[in-house]
Amino acid sequence: MNVQVVGCSHHGTSIVIRERLAFGREQAEEALQQWRLSFRDVEGVLLSTCNRVEIYAASQSAPIPDVEEIGRFLARFHRLDPSEIAPHLFVNTDQAAVRHLFNVAASLDSMVLGEPQILAQVKQAYQAATEREATGPLLHMAFQTAIRVARRVTTETAIHQRRVSIPSVAVADFARQIFERFDDKETLVIGAGEMAEETLRYLRDEGARRITVINRSFERACQRAREWQGQARPWEELHNALARADLVISTTGAGKPIVSIEDFRPIQAARGQRPLFVLDLAVPRDFDPIIGECSDVYLYSVDDLQATCQNNRALRDKELPAAQRIVEQESRRFMAEMYHRATGPVIQQLRDGWHKPKEEELRRLMNRLPNLEQRAQDEIRQSFDRLVNKLLHPPLESLRDESREGVPHGLLDALARLFQLRD
């Protein structure tokens, strides 16, 4: 039995190479078809994300293509020179390959430790390979176990609970602690920075729908409003919009605060004690920090959130050993199960080899004792079964023990010779 992973990731390969090796959805489907034609009896799953391109291969009997062959396969598909990509490819086999898959699925190998998207990407890759009939029993078992391991890491450690990007921390750790729902809240975006866009993405995931965009350039505000399915307002309406808003994301490039405490006092009076969440992502800041001291105003700057992000990163790192222990334990268990499966044919032959003489002896005995009652016959039959099971138990137990560290070829050969087992 062989399991192998060949690929490249953010650990040792620059984005320039990763981009050239990456597969889009349709490309991945085409590549899987080509895989089946090129390596007929080898199972394959292709995982392509922005941080990694990996091919998982497995086979119970046929030889698995080595790293050079897979490198040539990748180069041929992307019309690249194999020598160009060969130095960037890594290879892991057997337990190392399984451990790598579990680490990837549990997001322990991600650029941002514990990021949640990778599990969905692993599932998609596995599903795509299954639909193209590129998977078999080994990779079915490996990927299903990987998904289970990822869930176990999620439930048994806090590695996924901490957000580490500023927009996600702003929404998950602060905005969601202020508001129960977002679909009835007014979101005001001042400026049009990229951070605002990312924060809006998180807010949309939470249900935010009512978005107003204000920019010094009304045209740019209209353009952004169209992109975000919101409405644009002229800059002059900023104070009115602030009085109506529940959430404010500010990312202008102004050289000094656009809302001072003097500006804010009448706005606060008009708000009537409604809580206001202000995410000031601009540097220098758009809101006078004293505004944050007003009652029912929750003002956060990049620095405020940065501290939380770093704290969360440290806490995730703290959870890493516990997560790695789970992966190690599961990969060992998986390999033991795999190795034990490899002994299946020998175990079956052993059972069959003992079953046949047992049945012959029983038949002979029953012929000699034709007047036996049915109950006595059953007792004798059960006794023979128990005897065979007891005699088989020590060799099977030895096989199981030996399987923990690898396929016990020596023991299998010995059993085959001792009991004259043939394929």
Add this chain to the structure above:
Amino acid sequence: MLSHVQIFCFLASYSVALALEASRLWFRSGIRGMVMLGFVVAGWIAHTAFLYHSAITAARSPLSSNRDWLLLAAWVMVMVYFYLACYHPTTHFGVFLLPLVLCLIVAARFADAEHFPREPSKIWGVIHGTSILLATVTVLFGCVAGLMYLGQADRLKRKRPPYRKFRLPSLEWLQTANSRAILASMLLVGVAVASGIVLNLLNARQSSPSIPWNDPVVLGTLAMFGWLLMHAIIGAFYRPIRQGHKVAYLTLVSFVFLVIALALGMFVSTKHGGVVGKLQIENCKLKIANYGESREGWHVPELAKGVVSRHPRLAQNSPRASCPQFSIYNSLPSLGPTGGPL
């Protein structure tokens, strides 16, 4: 079998549930939630059995003594907690609600188990008692929500990330809970006051001793009702009072009113709810005994009748025959329903 159920049984169950809830602050566990709810349910079943047994033994509703009343309030609070624990399993309501439940049960352990006098109308009596009970629970819950609001708001102001091991609901949820708690308690106290007036009128019609309007408990309850009503009226026209920190502070003020009303009932001489403290009973007995020597303007027939009717055991256990002073009590009916200044 029900007679074996003691207050200690459910007090212990709720204490274990509280300890499990508090243990969330230190370590994670997959089965803790189920075990915790198991203890709460077990305690609640024992609690129900105890109240049921008390009610059938005394042939009275479970609202007919101070002790039963406190136990019933705790019983309702446990139901509120159970609902919240099921629908918001990751939020730590138990750390706030279960201590209140335990306080009510401990208070019940030391409260007067003497039954209140029978009211002239059973229905109005039940409405009165139930509305006061539910108003108390609502105010207590509002107080908890107010404290949680202030804690959560303080954390957000200090820009601290949420404590994973000690989750609180969002400010919006807490604000809604606070606002609804104040409105509900206003309505319930209103019903309690109205039903109390009806009961007093019925008492007067049947020539039974009624509760004076200047009774401390009545005044305390009226002040609380006035406060809640004023808040509701102002809130109807001026929305900000129902939002943000203000509503949280208002629930805390309502709680202070409740504490004052309860303290008046417990520690001040009052005729409301039969809450006549032991000292007062002793004082009355002494006054009755010294009737011959002392004339302090006491309305002795009414006083004696009130004491005896509220504490039937006092009359039953008193060796009236051997106690010449209590002969006054025996002669009360002949003095007429209200007697006269002696």
